[in-house]
Amino acid sequence: MLTISGEPAANRLQIPAAFQASTGGLIELQGAGTEIAIAEGTGIASLYAVLGSDASLEIGPGCSLPSLIVHCAPGAKVKIGARCRAVGLITLHAHEPELITIGDDCLISDNLWATVSDMHSIIDIETGRRINPARPIHVGNHVWLGRNVTLLKGADIGAGSIIGTGAVVTGTIAGNALAAGSPAVVRREGVTWRHDLIPVTPAGV
DSSP states (O other): OEEEESOGGGSEEEOOHHHHHHOEEEEEEOSSSOEEEEOTTOEEEEEEEEEOTTOEEEEOTTOEEEEEEEEEOTTOEEEEOTTOEESSEEEEEEOSSOEEEEOTTOEEOSOEEEESSOSSOOBOTTTOOBOOOOOOEEEOTTOEEOTTOEEOTTOEEOTTOEEOTTOEEOSEEOSSEEEETTTTEEEEESOOOOSSOOOOOOTTO
């Protein structure tokens, strides 16, 4: 059963009773004004979420996620769209008030790790100013993320794209592209993917 700690009455929680009964883990509310909305028909075997004041966690309908870890600093937002599927752990860090968005119908292999922040400050010695601000992360609809993909701050992946195993995404990947490597670069354009395996047709046929 999912445990909720903190002060639920000071926050806005839309969590189906069936979801709470079937999900293991903990939601830790560290303030007030937080919004959590989990749609009917979504299943998460294990959920651990820590949310500060005025943070937001939204998960759409029809998702199947074995294990999800979410950290939202005060004012941060995490949104996972409808019909997303995963085969392993997803870790989403919004340690500063930024947004992580994963679109509809995404396929996520084992061990996705995403962060909007470096989690520590990098300082310009001459000015004393911090020079590494947080940036949002966006994954479009129908994106396939391979095993051990890392999404760093500013990652922006267009709809229909494929990100190869072990890739580290640091910037923009256009839609309908295949990207791989560290940092990830586009290896092929004009592609998409399907959940099912179809017969391979030889070139020129």
